[in-house]
Amino acid sequence: MNDFRIGNGFDVHAFAENRKLILGGVEIPFEKGLIGHSDADVLLHAITDAVLGAVALGDIGKHFPDSDEKYKDADSMFLLKKAYELVREKKYQISNIDSILILERPKVASYILQMRENIATALNIELEQVSVKATTSEKLGFTGRGEGISSSAIILIKKEI
Numbered sequence: 001m002n003d004f005r006i007g008n009g010f011d012v013h014a015f016a017e018n019r020k021l022i023l024g025g026v027e028i029p030f031e032k033g034l035i036g037h038s039d040a041d042v043l044l045h046a047i048t049d050a051v052l053g054a055v056a057l058g059d060i061g062k063h064f065p066d067s068d069e070k071y072k073d074a075d076s077m078f079l080l081k082k083a084y085e086l087v088r089e090k091k092y093q094i095s096n097i098d099s100i101l102i103l104e105r106p107k108v109a110s111y112i113l114q115m116r117e118n119i120a121t122a123l124n125i126e127l128e129q130v131s132v133k134a135t136t137s138e139k140l141g142f143t144g145r146g147e148g149i150s151s152s153a154i155i156l157i158k159k160e161i
Helices: 042-054 076-089 109-123
Strands: 004-016 021-023 026-028 092-102 130-135 148-159
Touching (some): 004 042, 042 076, 042 092, 042 109, 042 148, 076 092, 076 109, 109 130
Parallel strands (some): 092 130
Antiparallel strands (some): 004 148, 021 026, 092 148
């Protein structure tokens, strides 16, 4: 009865000066980066929350709190891998991930394949199991005003055979 489970994740970060912009483990050339205790990779944070949520283990803040200095400037790919280890301990594996970045700029279409490859490699899954999309918010809200980026992800996991 519990062969399949779904997880949902959402994250948001504001832009800041003097920070690198990292999305899906890719450093994107841009005049601003994102504010965060870690590297602020909003895409990987949403996926990490989805991974943890699929097995009811809480969220990224529970496992990697911003009050813990060992996660200061942490690589979000490392955090994603650690979260997936918890899922694997419960004998589940990823069926697929569908994620979206919501931002007006920078344009990220040319980086999406590398993001997908990074995520697939980190999780030891096939490229076809990882979807990353990008859209604008039609100039509405904080993302539309160019104040930051949000991301959403959903994941389907299945019990190992």
